[in-house]
Amino acid sequence: MEWFKDYWWIILILLAGIFISAIKDLNKTSFKAYLKKKDHKAINNNDLPNKNDDKS
Numbered sequence: 001m002e003w004f005k006d007y008w009w010i011i012l013i014l015l016a017g018i019f020i021s022a023i024k025d026l027n028k029t030s031f032k033a034y035l036k037k038k039d040h041k042a043i044n045n046n047d048l049p050n051k052n053d054d055k056s
Contacts, residue, residue: 004011
């Protein structure tokens with residue numbers, strides 16, 4: 001762990017770079033355009049299985 005004492009600032013810069021890069025990529029993402037492209041439909045509550053039905 002001696003190297004960590006000497007080079008902690010390099011590790012900190014790398015982690016900050018990864019964090020900033022992730023934020024930039026998330027900002028480029030358009031969720032509304034993705035949903036339009038995929039043509040998702042809202043789930044109707046009648047289509048969901050009933051949680052109260054126990055078949056066991």
